[in-house]
Amino acid sequence: MIPELGHFALILALLVALVQGTLPLVGAAANSPRLMAMARPAARAQAVLVAFAFGCLAWSFVSNDFSVQNVAANSNSELPLQYRVAATWGSHEGSLLLWTLMLGGWSFAVSLFSRNLPLPLVARVLSVMGLISVGFLLFLLFTSNPFERLVPPAVEGNDLNPLLQDPGMVFHPPLLYMGYVGFSVAFAFALAALLGGRLDATWARWSRPWTTVAWSFLTIGIALGSGWAYYTLGWGGWWFWDPVENASFMPWLTGTALIHSLAVTEKRGAFRSWTVLLAILAFSLSLLGTFLVRSGVLTSVHAFATDPARGVFILAFLAVVIGGSLALFAWRAASVGLGAAFGVVSRESTLLGNNILLVVAMASVLLGTLYPLFLDALNLGKISVGPPYFDAVFYPLMAPAAFLMGVGPVARWSAAPLPELWTRLKWALGVALAGALILPLVLGRWSPLIAFGLFLALWIFASTAANLRQRLASTPRRGLLARLGANSPSYYGMLLAHLGVGVFVVGVTLVKGYEVERDVRLDVGDSVAVGNYDFRFLGVTPAPGPNYRALVGTVEVRKGAQLVETLKPEKRIYNASGQAMTIAAIDTGLRGDVYVSLGEPVGAGGSDDIAGAWSVRVYLKPFIDWIWGGALLMALGGFVAVSDRRYRLAVRRRATAFDAAAAPGAAD
Amino acid sequence: MKPRTRRFAWIAAGLAALGVAATLVLNAFQSNLIFFFSPSQVVAKEAPQGRAFRIGGLVEPGSLVREPNSLTVRFRVTDTAQTIPVTYTGLLPDLFKEGKGVVAQGSIGPDGAFHATEVLAKHDENYMPPEAKGAVDTARKGMTMKSLHESPPGAR
Numbered sequence: 001m002i003p004e005l006g007h008f009a010l011i012l013a014l015l016v017a018l019v020q021g022t023l024p025l026v027g028a029a030a031n032s033p034r035l036m037a038m039a040r041p042a043a044r045a046q047a048v049l050v051a052f053a054f055g056c057l058a059w060s061f062v063s064n065d066f067s068v069q070n071v072a073a074n075s076n077s078e079l080p081l082q083y084r085v086a087a088t089w090g091s092h093e094g095s096l097l098l099w100t101l102m103l104g105g106w107s108f109a110v111s112l113f114s115r116n117l118p119l120p121l122v123a124r125v126l127s128v129m130g131l132i133s134v135g136f137l138l139f140l141l142f143t144s145n146p147f148e149r150l151v152p153p154a155v156e157g158n159d160l161n162p163l164l165q166d167p168g169m170v171f172h173p174p175l176l177y178m179g180y181v182g183f184s185v186a187f188a189f190a191l192a193a194l195l196g197g198r199l200d201a202t203w204a205r206w207s208r209p210w211t212t213v214a215w216s217f218l219t220i221g222i223a224l225g226s227g228w229a230y231y232t233l234g235w236g237g238w239w240f241w242d243p244v245e246n247a248s249f250m251p252w253l254t255g256t257a258l259i260h261s262l263a264v265t266e267k268r269g270a271f272r273s274w275t276v277l278l279a280i281l282a283f284s285l286s287l288l289g290t291f292l293v294r295s296g297v298l299t300s301v302h303a304f305a306t307d308p309a310r311g312v313f314i315l316a317f318l319a320v321v322i323g324g325s326l327a328l329f330a331w332r333a334a335s336v337g338l339g340a341a342f343g344v345v346s347r348e349s350t351l352l353g354n355n356i357l358l359v360v361a362m363a364s365v366l367l368g369t370l371y372p373l374f375l376d377a378l379n380l381g382k383i384s385v386g387p388p389y390f391d392a393v394f395y396p397l398m399a400p401a402a403f404l405m406g407v408g409p410v411a412r413w414s415a416a417p418l419p420e421l422w423t424r425l426k427w428a429l430g431v432a433l434a435g436a437l438i439l440p441l442v443l444g445r446w447s448p449l450i451a452f453g454l455f456l457a458l459w460i461f462a463s464t465a466a467n468l469r470q471r472l473a474s475t476p477r478r479g480l481l482a483r484l485g486a487n488s489p490s491y492y493g494m495l496l497a498h499l500g501v502g503v504f505v506v507g508v509t510l511v512k513g514y515e516v517e518r519d520v521r522l523d524v525g526d527s528v529a530v531g532n533y534d535f536r537f538l539g540v541t542p543a544p545g546p547n548y549r550a551l552v553g554t555v556e557v558r559k560g561a562q563l564v565e566t567l568k569p570e571k572r573i574y575n576a577s578g579q580a581m582t583i584a585a586i587d588t589g590l591r592g593d594v595y596v597s598l599g600e601p602v603g604a605g606g607s608d609d610i611a612g613a614w615s616v617r618v619y620l621k622p623f624i625d626w627i628w629g630g631a632l633l634m635a636l637g638g639f640v641a642v643s644d645r646r647y648r649l650a651v652r653r654r655a656t657a658f659d660a661a662a663a664p665g666a667a668d
Numbered sequence: 669m670k671p672r673t674r675r676f677a678w679i680a681a682g683l684a685a686l687g688v689a690a691t692l693v694l695n696a697f698q699s700n701l702i703f704f705f706s707p708s709q710v711v712a713k714e715a716p717q718g719r720a721f722r723i724g725g726l727v728e729p730g731s732l733v734r735e736p737n738s739l740t741v742r743f744r745v746t747d748t749a750q751t752i753p754v755t756y757t758g759l760l761p762d763l764f765k766e767g768k769g770v771v772a773q774g775s776i777g778p779d780g781a782f783h784a785t786e787v788l789a790k791h792d793e794n795y796m797p798p799e800a801k802g803a804v805d806t807a808r809k810g811m812t813m814k815s816l817h818e819s820p821p822g823a824r
Contacts, residue, residue, distance in 0.1 A: 344677075356685065364693045371697075382704035384722065385697070392696035397689065519758045521739050580762040599759035602734060615739050615759050 003068050006056025007147040013049035013104075014137040016042055020107075020130030024123035028195070036123035040111040043126045046133060047104035054101045057146050058088045067153030070094060070146050076159040076576045078547035086169040087160045092294060092310075093146035095173065099290065100136045102174075102181040103129065110185060110210070116648075117206060124192035125185070132184055135317045143310045159576030162548070168228030176221030176248060180286040182214020183251060186258060187283035190276045191325060194332040199276065204266035207279070209642045211262060215255045216638030222248050223631035231584050236517065236595050236619045238627055241390040246369045247289035253362040254282040257355045259638075264351050268413055270339035271348075273329075274355070280329060284322040285362070291318050292369070343415035350408035357401040364393045402456045402505060405498055406463030410470065424470055428462035443622075444514060453509025460502035464495055493641025497634045504630025510592075510623035521602055523613040531620045533594060534558040540571070540598070540610055548572040548581075551610060555596045557587065567596045569616075584617075592622035702773065706806060707750040715776065723752060723782060724771040732766055745770060745782070747806070756784040 020042035027035025057070070061084045066072040074091045075084055089098040107129045114122045140146065160169075189207035193199040225248070230238045239245065258278040264271045291314040342348035368385040376382055410424045436455035440446040471491070475483040520528050522537035529535075538554040551571045557564045567585035574581065584597035596618055603612020704722045705715040715721055723745055731744040740757045743766075754772055764770060764787060774784035 341674075344674075356682065360686065360689045364689075367693065367697065384702045384704065386700060386702055389696050389700035392700065393693050396692060519739055521737065582762055599739075602739070604736075617759055 003147040006053040009053040017133040025127040039126035043107040047108035050104040069150040072154040076157040128188035179218025185210040190279035197335040216635040219635040257358040432459035450513035457505040490644040497637025500633025507626030516620040595619035
């Protein structure tokens with residue numbers, strides 16, 4: 001009964017979405033307030049219906065209703081409750097329903113927080129989001145019904161893939177989708193601006209917070225996925241340039257460019273067409289990511305189905321959305337205009353540089369991700385593009401972007417005289433250079449790449465400090481606290497996010513520079529020295545788990561004579577599937593991680609001789625947690641920036657914001 | 669500068685930057701592509717010498733041998749038509765099993781064996797790496813064709 005109710009709610013949601021996607025749009029064109037006013041209630045009703053359907057599916061999972069095929073295929077009565085809930089989005093169908101739920105949630109939020117916006121804009125934005133929703137609901141109902149019944153019902157479920165039975169599964173997909181789908185709001189605002197022919201600083205101020213929030217969620221989602229892969233796959237890597245990772249990273253790169261481009265559009269009225277194009281691109285890449293991950297084109301842990309009908313549907317949908325929005329752009333971009341001119345050295349030009357670098361980096365990731373698929377589809381052979389390609393391309397492109405991050409925020413809008421930039425930044429440059437020369441020696445080993453990475457990180461820290469100092473000095477208040485309080489949250493958000501990038505760069509540089517990875521064979525009682533540590537293996541003991549049997553190893557980590565930590569890496573065999581899983585044991589610290597994972601028994605007795613020697617993986621990962629810490633700081637910066645009061649001001653300002661700031665200080 | 673000259677300068681600078689980026693990207697792309705070969709292709713000497721590539725197929729049942737007191741393993745990868753010996757030093761993935769699909773990256777050594785630097789057998793129990801599946805399917809197709817034309821069934 002409950003699954004049928006869910007199915008029925010989805011059908012109703014489709015009908016409501018059709019209303020939401022068409023009538024307000026017609027109303028905006030025909031200037032009919034009555035039709036336009038339907039946008040908000042329709043969006044809310046649709047969101048509630050989809051949420052109800054999602055609740056029904058979650059209920060089926062929680063109550064172990066194995067007469068639902070989706071539940072029977074992806075859950076098991078032994079599965080702990082939190083993973084039964086997470087299994088709701090563990091399947092192809094469920095994850096698409098989650099996508100649609102997120103879209104509904106964002107639409108609902110737009111309908112709530114749009115009281116200060118002109119009605120035609122709201123109508124158009126919600127209509128565009130409704131149309132996207134129509135596409136996804138059609139897809140769900142016709143090719144991927146999550147409520148499909150199984151006749152006769154299964155006695156027991158198949159189990160969720162053990163790789164997915166992890167707290168990461170509870171948080172990573174929802175947060176990632178929040179971000180992915182959040183770009184639909186920026187996309188809808190862009191299309192609404194094209195349709196209405198009005199794109200100005202006010203428009204940019206309205207769409208900025210939505211974009212920033214989506215970007216922040218995407219940042220957290222990607223960071224969580226990266227951390228999850230680090231501890232769960234037992235390989236100790238934090239980024240593999242796997243096509244599925246790239247699928248989420250491309251919208252992120254474009255979204256980062258979009259945030260900066262929106263800032264210029266709001267403050268200076270410039271970059272208008274470019275901003276619109278980026279908004280279209282960011283969401284298109286989100287859809288492309290969904291296509292890549294969900295269609296089974298990439299066979300990986302994320303791909304659940306290899307059903308051609310689904311692939312064709314998403315591809316067609318992709319073609320309609322991207323083709324349609326680009327056609328609209330080509331047709332209407334002229335009405336939007338290019339915006340104000342600016343000097344060769346100015347804040348605009350540094351932001352333009354950063355935008356170009358980000359988009360080129362995105363394009364290079366896209367090439368590396370799609371090229372093997374094209375070759376395979378054309379039967380020209382099977383190839384893979386590995387991390388060396390991405391490393392060789394990505395870092396050289398991002399290094400100048402990181403450098404520009406130091407220059408941009410202290411440069412004046414419109415024209416920034418070089419001598420002034422030099423005065424403002426010479427100390428930062430000196431500090432960064434000196435630190436880059438000395439720090440690697442303190443840390444152990446000097447190499448040009450480590451020095452360069454540290455230079456970039458220190459440069460970001462020092463130039464951010466210089467920026468803050470100069471900003472406070474020019475704030476017309478007395479006393480440090482008053483001056484700190486006089487600056488806007490969006491300014492501090494920017495600083496925080498930039499510091500996050502610096503922290504991230506420190507992490508990447510030091511992990512790449514100083515990590516130690518050793519695979520060793522250890523008999524019980526053996527020890528091995530890695531770095532400054534001594535690892536003694538004390539054997540494994542069996543231990544029961546809720547739905548698996550585990551073998552828990554004991555490894556004592558000593559530094560000199562002192563015991564630092566006793567690590568307990570696990571090897572699990574899941575009851576339902578018989579699949580083995582490696583759970584690494586990690587001693588996490590600000591200065592780095594000690595990482596131990598079990599391989600397999602390699603003693604004389606063969607693979608069943610668990611009391612004998614084991615292959616063991618011992619890693620030292622200096623400063624690796626700075627990578628995720630940096631990403632969290634970036635996201636936090638985004639949330640702080642959005643708390644700025646000016647995004648909630650009811651007063652409509654003048655359409656152009658040239659009054660916003662002539663002084664560099666007032667601009668953020 | 670006049671606005672038009674300035675715009676021209678911008679476009680020129682943009683194109684130059686894109687040109688540099690494109691060169692960088694394509695250069696890295698060329699030198700980092702990793703090609704895939706099936707055991708049959710390797711035996712037919714189609715695989716490059718002295719360059720890393722990937723092979724895929726099934727781990728031949730009964731072929732896994734561990735060297736004592738080290739992490740070196742030897743096994744054979746088969747596409748059911750041809751078989752290649754592989755050596756690898758390190759930890760094998762959880763889902764590495766005899767009779768299951770595997771993809772290995774490495775190069776052919778002087779001893780004629782494939783020296784793997786990486787062994788991939790991830791994902792779930794029933795999952796077959798697409799490359800491995802392709803190799804086996806192709807070999808089986810070739811074999812049925814061959815067996816129809818040349819040899820009586822069961823002669824292999």
